[in-house]
Amino acid sequence: MASAPTEPPAKDAPLHVAIVMDGNGRWAKRRGLPRKLGHPKGVEAIRRVVEAAPDLGVxxxxxxxxxxxxxxxxxxxxxxxxxxxxxxxxxxxEKLTREGVKVRILGRREGLPPDVAEIVERAETRTAHNDKFFLQVAFNYGGRADIVDAARALVAEALAGKIDVNAITDAAFEARLSTGGLPSPDLVVRTSGEQRLSNFLLWESAYSEFVFPDVLWPDFTPDHLQSAIDEFHRRERRYGAVADDVLAAG
Structure with a gap:
């Protein structure tokens, strides 16, 4: 399990939001279209959300x-x-680069078509020095596979004498995940009304809040994202502890 934060973030602290963009195929089928025609509409939703997210505190x-x-x-x-x-x-x-967005692609590069692997590399290299906004895209990604890859990396380092087995901590493990270096998500949103993670950020979401809006991803708007963030802020995050008011009540 990911290590719990020592205390909840301030209400105005910047957020890490992770989204399972579910429902492209169903969006198309409900309109009598082939499933694959839902994906271009899903890209339109990506553009809307990426553009709006910084102004919403993300x-x-x-x-x-x-x-x-x-x-x-x-x-x-x-x-x-x-x-x-x-x-x-x-x-x-180029627009993402100008606006200070750093792009990182999560997931295994092995098995990607060469032209896709090249464009992934280009996106990361072109935006490597940006730090205004961080966009991670999980592509050819699985949470279990990422955990296995991190474990293999630690085993290889231990066998090579680069790390002592007793020095392996939560932080050491997290650093070797493909998400290493960025905070765990505060909020995980899954569209379409489905209520499961589907192998997404299994380690990182240990202390995340979850919101499941009943809207298909191509119809997702900044207003839906704002509603999810508002719901997040209404919740009390205790990270396994007990709130002071509960303790006071006995």
Whole structure:
């Protein structure tokens, strides 16, 4: 389990919001369209949310775009997702760079088509020195696979004598996850009304709050994000402790 923060963040502290962008295929099917035609509309929602997020108090945004399990979807749909990733980077990278957005792609690079791997590398390299806003896109990502990869890295370091087994801590493990270096998400949002993580940020979301709006991702707007953040701020985060007022009441 991820280490618990020592105290809740201040109400005005910048947030890390992670989103499972669910519902593209269902959005298309409800309109009598092939599933793959929901994904371009999903990209439009990405643009809306990325643009609005900084003004809503979000500094880190992590989007679940394509999981390790999604390779099992129809070949035409997978090809469309790959095409859209390339199109999004090609069309938006310079704008993201100008606006100080640092892009990081989470997930395994092995198995990606060469042209997709190249554009992932280009997006990260081009924005490497930005620090105004952080955009992480989980692509060919699985939470279990990421945990396994981090464990393998630690084992390899221990066998090479670079780290003592007794020195392995939560922090050491977290540093070797693909999300290493950024804070864990304060809020995880999954659209479409489904209420599960689907192998997303399993370690990192140990102390996150969850909101499940009943709206398909292509219809998701900054107003929906604001509502989720408002709900987050209404909650009391105790990280396993007991609130002072509960203690006072006995």
């Amino acid at each position: 500094r880190w945004l992590t989007l679940y775009a394509f999981s390790t399990e999604n390779w099992g979807r129809p070949a035409g749909e997978v090809a469309e997702v790959m095409r859209l990733l390339k199109h999004y980077v090609n069309s938006d990278l």
